[in-house]
Amino acid sequence: MTENLLILLLLVMLIVIAVAVHRLRSLFAAAMLFGLFSLVAALAYVLLDAVDVALTEAAVGAGISTILMLSTLALTHQRTEARHRRHLAALCTVIFTGAVLLWATTDMPGFADPESPVHQHLAPYFLQESASDIGIPNAVTSILASYRGYDTLGEVVVVFTAGVAVLGLLGGRRSSGRQRREED
Amino acid sequence: MQHDLILRIAAKLLIPMIMLYALYVQFHGDYGPGGGFQAGVIFAVSIFLYALVFGLPAAMRVFSPTLVQALAAAGVLLYAGVGVVSMISGGNFLDYGALNPGDRALGEHIGVLLIELGVGITVAAVMIMLFYLFASPIDADDSGGH
Amino acid sequence: MQHAPYWLVVVLLMVGFYTMIASANLVKRLIGLGVFQVAVFFLYILLAKVRGGTAPILEEGIALYSNPLPHVLILTAIVVSVATTALGLALVVRIYHAYGSMDEDELVQHDNEVESALAARDARVLQAPRKAESS
Incomplete structure (x- = not known):
């Protein structure tokens, strides 16, 4: 019961941080707060028994994403959002979508129900x-690497492809100084 | 920042520990939380710290951009290569049991270790590559298609 | 109350969604996308939880584990999400260096100005021969 309450509390904290990130006009502060958001998410994953996911979120979300966002801000010299616009159409869309999703949750099995179809x-x-x-005790690793090995190969290729795409976008002539000298 | 004594000494102490922890997460992933994805990211973070404290050129001397690009591809190749070897051994693609027909569970274990290594190498290399690209200043004469 | 965690996830999802639609700044939009992604991750991880279960690392004497399959899907999704976010940020850097801004309104305004300037030039080019004919 206390565990469930803690999970609810952490989810509320995540919502508060997300709203704060939206309201902040300083992009630097928003990026830092987004790192904190990931860290709180990792904590909630631990409580939900997803230790592997928590480790990944803590390393990736709180570490790499924040560094990449801060580097982007450093490369672009833009520190603040110009202004906040109040977007009535966006608000209506969001409220409508949220209402439909909330209605849909009534058909879902209860939280942490051992009889839910997912576990059958x-x-x-x-x-x-x-x-x-x-012969591996960690079931997550054996599913990741063996039962769903094909899937994971695809994911690794996606990561590789994204890296190559960023290299194409930002690498330019910088990473190949030798080539530039030859062109000159 | 390159002249800050405390930062440099703290980084010198921390970097080997982060790397060791990355290796632990990589190879202990079978028994506890961890695996190639997490280990790759943690290893990359140690290089980030090195680059932040000692400067990007120093980091690029240790892991040159060319080496990083080659490693990113090598990890994917190692992963797919394990699949091909298991096909040659008579199994299906990525059927690691065929790697060691006598004891299929051992074959699976070897296969899992190898492909996790491939995942770790690719993820670490791609993350370091992303950091290098985002941390270097952009050439003024190379701004898009204008 | 059984669905309370799912309701909170829906609220989180919508906060991220609103940030994505309503922010003009492109980096802010990517942060909104990140919030949205984390909410989706939570939906999966909440589904995997079993009352009284523990983390899915097999050990003697423990009978009840949480479902490991959603954990696997989300673990890879997190790493892929950072790679795709990096791609988005790289596009933002490129856009900034081409336009000098990463505010959507300014980008659209810049594009409109360029378009109207081009249209005016085209109009001059088309009118010039007719003047020559009439004279």
Whole structure:
């Protein structure tokens, strides 16, 4: 029960931080606060038993994303948002979408219900058989690397492709000084 | 920042520990939380710290941009290569059990270790590459298609 | 009250969504996208939770674990999300260096000015031969 209350509290904290990030006009502060947002999210993941996800979120969200955003601000010399616009159409869209989603949650199984359909199909097999199939105690690693190895290969290729795309966008002639000298 | 004694000594102490922790997360991922994705990011962070304290050119001397680009591709190749080797050994693509027909569970374990290494190398290299690209100033004469 | 965590996730999702639509600044929009992504991650991770379960690291004497499959999907999604965010930020840097701004209103205004200038030039070019004919 206390665990559930803590999870709710952390989710409320995340909403508060997200609203604060939206209201902040200083982009530098918004980027820093977004790092804090990731850290609180990682804490909530730990409470939800997703330790691998928490480790990833703490390293990636709080570390790399923040550094990349601050570097972007350094490269562009823009520190503040020009102004806030009140967007009535956006507000209506968001409220309508949110209302539909809230209505949809009434059809969902209750939170942490062991009988929910998610837990009936594949998970029992993974949890019972992975120890003898693969011999690795961490079920997340055995699913990631073996049962869903094809999927993970795709994800690694996506990361690689994104890196190559950024290299194409920002690399320019900087990373190939030798080539430039040849052109001259 | 390059003349700040406390920062430099603290960084010198921290960087090896971060790298060691990255290796722990990489190879202990089978038994506890961790794996290639997290280890790659943590390893990249140690290079970030080095670049922030000692300057980007110093970091680029350790891990040259060319090396980083090659490593990013090498990780993907290692991953796919394990799949190809398991095909040659008579299994399906990425069916690690075929790597060691005598004891399929051991084969799976070896396969998992190798592909996690591939994931770790690619993720670390791509993150370092992104940092290098975002941390370097942009050439004024190279601004888009104008 | 059984659905309370899902309601909070929906609110978080909508805060991110609103930041994405209503902010003019492109970096702010990417932050909004990040908030939106984290909300989606939470939806999956909340579904994976089992009452009384522990983290899915198999150990003797423990019978009830949370569902590991959503954890796997989200773990890879987080790393992919940072790679795609980096791509978006790189586009922002490029846009800034081409336009001198990363505010959407200013970008649209700049584009409109360029367009009307081009249209005016085209109009002059088209009118010039007719004048020559009439004289």
